[in-house]
Amino acid sequence: MMDVGRHPRIKVFTLSEVTSVRGYVGNFNVTVHKKARLVDENECTACGICTEDCPVVTPDEFNIGLSSRKAIYIPFPQAVPSAYVINPEECLGSDPIICGKCMKLCEKGCIDFDMRDREIKLKVGTVIVATGMDVYDPQEMDEYGYTRYENVVTSMEFERLINAGGPTKGEIIRFTDRRAPRSIAFIQCVGSRSSKKGGPYCSNICCMNTVKDTLMLKEHYPEMDVKVFYIDIMAFGKGFEDLFRRSKGEGVRYIRGLPGQIREDPDTKNLVLTVENTATNELEKHDAEMVVLSLGMKPREDAKETQEMLTLQTTSDGFYLEAHPKLQPVDSATKGIFFAGCAESPKDIKDSVTQASASSARAMRLMNSGEITIEAITAIVNEKKCKVCGICVKVCPYNAITFDKDNKIPAHINEAACSGCGTCAAECPTDAITMRHFTDVQIESQIDSILEEDPADKILTFACNWCSYAGADFAGVSRLQYPPQVRLIRTMCSGRVDKKFIWRAFEKGAPVVLVSGCHFGDCHYIDANHWTQKRIEKIWKQMKKLGIRKERLQLEWISAAEGIRFSGVMKKMGELKATVTPAEIEDTRRLLEKQKRGK
């Protein structure tokens, strides 16, 4: 931590949040909102005198409320930056009539109530997402009585208690009588491996954390009776099994089975755990003077906001999805953005550090050459065809297109800023925009080929590269079966799907057409899929007008992690296809041909 604070090439922004990330790999424009610390972090010497007269006393979050702090405080002694901070919501303010006492005490004059929040603009080539996780809140597990029974504590509270720098200076004490318990019981998988409460996944660290805790207890209190209630002990890492054996060797009892209920003796405040021991198939009661709930991890509460800002994807458990689970385990699907630590999945310190080094190496690999190649899938304007209407400018999510209506200067595309979503090409009323590598002719050739034979049998699907096509791949990796009549046409974004592609498909005898893209907020091209929705709604209206059943055109949002959903949607499309009669297809064909001739 100290090395980071001192490093000449690391600028640390604390009390800060990234509010926007725009641009593309190698060239991201970042805005950071830095909250006012109200204490000059460069000048503060962390002497602590400022806190002496502060009248505000509030629970100390670092010690999970097991101790108190003032409104001006240092988060913990080794904090980086090593500087005090004022919480403006708790502080009474600088008005000398009301308070301002800390200002008088600070001789160096580091306290500045006029400090304001700042917006900081940065330009970076790569981004590493190391946003971490939240610890599971066990209050919903009423059977364990956390907060109702004072001697039931969480593993995080235990961590602060046994810490020599913590509120009890390393003493394990019961909150009811402030003495060390003679017996202690750990309950594993609190918030993990349950489909009902918490997450269905293993939180990875809790077994070994408990093993570590038991060893520390046996070191400090050799006589203490220590029991661990578990489903499976996950001791798969290097050196883990040794620790587990040591713990058993020290006399810690491991009992297979999670307690169904904890009851408190109202007089002694001791706890009685009822558990089905699955090794003996006996219903057992165990006494403990203290219970520690071994908490699992969950995705951060604000994970969704970061996800939307960086156009990331998540797995069904809410942790971020990597570009490939084996071959690109620290890359996100968005180029230039990498994962480190628990943001991607629960992991211990060693794995977090390993992943951090891996992602920094991946980032360096990208930045080292000094330049990157942009895939040649950008838009090109045919200036002769451009009628200077400005629709493309309006729909471009990247503001990559400029034009001058008054002087009749046609649209111009900034190729470095264009990401190739193709929304402009789909919306251009005069077909003046061509997407390199995803031209109209190329996509139409696929439609024609697919519908050349047995069109009535086919389920034509347009799938965006990032979400729906990836979701189809994920269905494959998961071996989820769906009707073999499905045919995908990949575009970079659902925004590329021109309305003429859909009409062409119906004209060629498609019974049903599906357009699929990323969920709103997940679109890889900021919000290009909003235009997809608008376009499809327009087509639905036209279909209704023409007397074509609008159900035959479906729009679905399928994420890269939703393999199950993909196969489900495909089965649904199969059922829908079965409702379309040959006569209906023929009618549509004739109708559309007639309309075409009419034009």
Next chain:
Amino acid sequence: MAESSSGELRIGVYVCHCGLNIAGTVDCDAVARFAEGLANVVISKDNEYLCSEPGQQLIQDDIRGHGLNRVVVASCSPRLHEPTFRRACSQAGLNPYLVEMANLREQCSWVHSSQPREATEKAKDLVKAAISRVRELEPQEELKVPVVKSSLVIGGGVAGIQAALDLADSGYQVYLVEKKPSIGGIMAQLDKTFPTMDCSI
């Protein structure tokens, strides 16, 4: 229709077995023979592992030997190996944008494993569509843009700290953004840590 210098399209089709991943369900030989009969297809082969060194070599040799100016690789998802085959073809002198893939593994053999006949018919159809598309592809030149040599690290826990140090020690400017008043994250709250049983900070 895009044309080569001689005006003639010369397409090579390569159907990958991917061990038994594809060949266990799809009759790869039948797919390759089907493709042989399609317009502009000069050569059509099936191979055990196209992504392997000899697999890539096979395509490269054919590009040179048969003067191929379009290549269709029917194997896994382009999201996995499109860069591999683009690179291989590019090394043999073919513009990488003249390569098209048909997804026979993730979107055919794996999802229709109980219907091998239908899966084979679908595979043929997918290859046919890829051939239609490859006929229309045009060579492209990629744009090179400069990279800003600095990194944003979001989150100052143990992972963010390690990433920031690795990057900064290697000479890159790092901006480390942390929501709380100090870096350290949850790690700072821990006492001893496994498996070494030493202090966390």
